[in-house]
Amino acid sequence: MLINGNPLPYAPEWIFSGVFNYQSNPVSKGVFGSLDWAYSSDKNFTLYKSKEFHSDSLEFGMRVGYGWNAGKYEVALFGRNILNKKILQGAIDFDNLTGMTNEPRTIGVEFLAKF
Numbered sequence: 001m002l003i004n005g006n007p008l009p010y011a012p013e014w015i016f017s018g019v020f021n022y023q024s025n026p027v028s029k030g031v032f033g034s035l036d037w038a039y040s041s042d043k044n045f046t047l048y049k050s051k052e053f054h055s056d057s058l059e060f061g062m063r064v065g066y067g068w069n070a071g072k073y074e075v076a077l078f079g080r081n082i083l084n085k086k087i088l089q090g091a092i093d094f095d096n097l098t099g100m101t102n103e104p105r106t107i108g109v110e111f112l113a114k115f
Contacts, residue, residue, distance in 0.1 A: 030066065058082075076109070079107045080106040
């Protein structure tokens with residue numbers, strides 16, 4: 001099979017990711033938060049160009065909380081895929097045109113105690 005002129009599978013041209021962090025007091029922790037994101041430009045999932053098997057993606061995650069007693073205890077709220085965007089992550093092209101998507105929004109609470 002010749003792939004000359006077609007994009008490589010699962011290879012976006014651009015990938016960007018980053019994190020913003022905030023902490024009110026580095027010693028006792030206090031209020032803290034972070035926001036992260038990951039972006040990839042359009043990527044093709046097969047060795048040929050198709051309308052069905054390509055996708056770009058942008059996902060966000062976050063974590064905010066409060067720490068006390070010199071960082072010995074903390075409580076935080078976290079979230080992954082906070083915009084709840086469905087993104088095609090991969091594909092199998094046999095007869096049934098199967099696509100795999102990302103995880104749905106996940107939100108949770110955590111408590112940390114250091115002994």
